Amino acid sequence: MTTGITLNLQRHHLTIAENMRTIISFDGEGRLIVAFRHGANYVRGLSGEVLRKRALAPGQKERQKLADAERCAVLAELLAEAARMIEQIETTAPPAARDWFERIRRWDVERLEAERERFRTVYKPISILPPDQYRALVLQATEGCSWNRCHFCTFYRDRPFRIHSPASFREHIQRVKEFVGAGLGLRMAIFLGDANALIIPQPRLRELLQVVHEEFTIGPDADFKGMYAFLDIFGAERKTLAEYRELAAAGVRRIYLGLESGDETVFRLLNKPGSPAEAIDAVRTIKAAGIAVGVILLVGAGGERFAAGHVQHSLAALAAMPLGPDDIVYLSPLIVSSDSPYLAQLQAYGSTPLTEPAITRQLAELKHGARTVTGPGAKVVIYHIEEFVY
Ligand SMILES: C[S@@+](CC[C@H](N)C(=O)[O-])C[C@H]1O[C@@H](n2cnc3c(N)ncnc32)[C@H](O)[C@@H]1O
Numbered sequence: 379m380t381t382g383i384t385l386n387l388q389r390h391h392l393t394i395a396e397n398m399r400t401i402i403s404f405d406g407e408g409r410l411i412v413a414f415r416h417g418a419n420y421v422r423g424l425s426g427e428v429l430r431k432r433a434l435a436p437g438q439k440e441r442q443k444l445a446d447a448e449r450c451a452v453l454a455e456l457l458a459e460a461a462r463m464i465e466q467i468e469t470t471a472p473p474a475a476r477d478w479f480e481r482i483r484r485w486d487v488e489r490l491e492a493e494r495e496r497f498r499t500v501y502k503p504i505s506i507l508p509p510d511q512y513r514a515l516v517l518q519a520t521e522g523c524s525w526n527r528c529h530f531c532t533f534y535r536d537r538p539f540r541i542h543s544p545a546s547f548r549e550h551i552q553r554v555k556e557f558v559g560a561g562l563g564l565r566m567a568i569f570l571g572d573a574n575a576l577i578i579p580q581p582r583l584r585e586l587l588q589v590v591h592e593e594f595t596i597g598p599d600a601d602f603k604g605m606y607a608f609l610d611i612f613g614a615e616r617k618t619l620a621e622y623r624e625l626a627a628a629g630v631r632r633i634y635l636g637l638e639s640g641d642e643t644v645f646r647l648l649n650k651p652g653s654p655a656e657a658i659d660a661v662r663t664i665k666a667a668g669i670a671v672g673v674i675l676l677v678g679a680g681g682e683r684f685a686a687g688h689v690q691h692s693l694a695a696l697a698a699m700p701l702g703p704d705d706i707v708y709l710s711p712l713i714v715s716s717d718s719p720y721l722a723q724l725q726a727y728g729s730t731p732l733t734e735p736a737i738t739r740q741l742a743e744l745k746h747g748a749r750t751v752t753g754p755g756a757k758v759v760i761y762h763i764e765e766f767v768y
Pocket residue numbers: 506523530531532533572573574608609610611634635636637638674675676710711712713714715763
């Protein structure tokens with residue numbers, strides 16, 4: 379009898395599927411990591427959060443972090459489905475799958491949910507990563523944001539800025555390793571948290587990177603291909619070409635900067651540190667050191683009054699950067715949270731928020747424009763901050 383159930387056993391994850399209508403994957407510890415069922419995609423992060431993505435109507439997508447009761451109900455259903463599928467194929471599955479089945483069966487909803495508390499003893503909340511780094515292993519060399527005053531950004535308001543000492547960083551790394559366990563095999567890169575790890579003064583940063591190298595093997599042929607981090611423009615000003623070269627030699631592969639807007643007025647309205655001109659200089663220095671960049675633009679920033687200038691000057695800023703095949707431009711549609719001072723600031727500047735259709739139009743303009751002005755091969759990618767789960 380054919381069951382329609384298929385098993386895909388990889389070195390670091392196992393996927394079990396039925397007629398491609400239900401698909402569930404597990405990490406090396408046997409923890410559920412992603413699933414597809416009833417037309418919805420689920421991503422369960424190490425933090426225990428579950429994100430559901432599904433199409434509600436053509437062109438309308440829901441991205442939602444599930445609240446406690448719904449999350450537990452979804453996990454219970456997915457685990458029951460997985461158990462049923464495993465039972466049906468167990469006797470015919472290859473011997474290598476047996477161990478995996480055992481590990482998967484050790485997890486019930488209660489144990490998965492207890493991971494949320496465990497996570498909080500290892501990490502401060504991981505508020506955001508660039509989309510190409512969602513599967514990186516985060517090491518919080520710093521906590522929070524040293525600036526924390528951009529009017530639109532509430533990611534790190536809940537914690538003071540802090541730089542780890544080498545000893546406390548090593549302790550953090552060891553707790554991370556223990557927590558992630560065999561799930562480490564899924565992580566291809568190291569992301570140095572939080573908002574701007576590269577603001578760490580070079581002598582301390584050198585020591586912290588040394589700790590990372592003592593704890594992990596990093597290189598093109600190793601499991602971890604390189605290190606990545608955010609940088610705000612204020613911090614970028616402070617490192618020299620020689621210092622960036624040292625970071626490149628230590629395995630730093632790409633640095634992500636929130637330019638948000640190339641328009642000086644919009645930049646000030648947002649209360650970003652530095653200036654667009656300084657961002658361009660920073661990108662030139664970083665690229666000259668052999669490190670790639672990710673440049674983030676905020677779609678809708680500055681509202682109606684400044685929309686044309688925002689697009690024009692942002693594209694001019696990108697054109698002035700030497701962006702090439704390793705570089706990425708991210709377009710992040712602005713989400714205005716009720717507890718941010720952004721709207722009051724917009725009003726003070728005599729502007730109003732863009733409507734949804736206007737944001738969609740601006741996104742298309744920036745996408746097309748960014749593709750035109752960047753060098754050959756640079757990628758232009760949409761960055762939905764509500765899609766992030768670690
Ligand atoms: C950690 S920050 C970037 C790195 C660095 N701290 C900086 O400011 O350059 C992450 C990015 O998320 C985006 N972001 C933050 N708040 C946002 C919001 N409310 N809506 C949309 N994107 C947002 C911004 O583009 C921001 O640059």
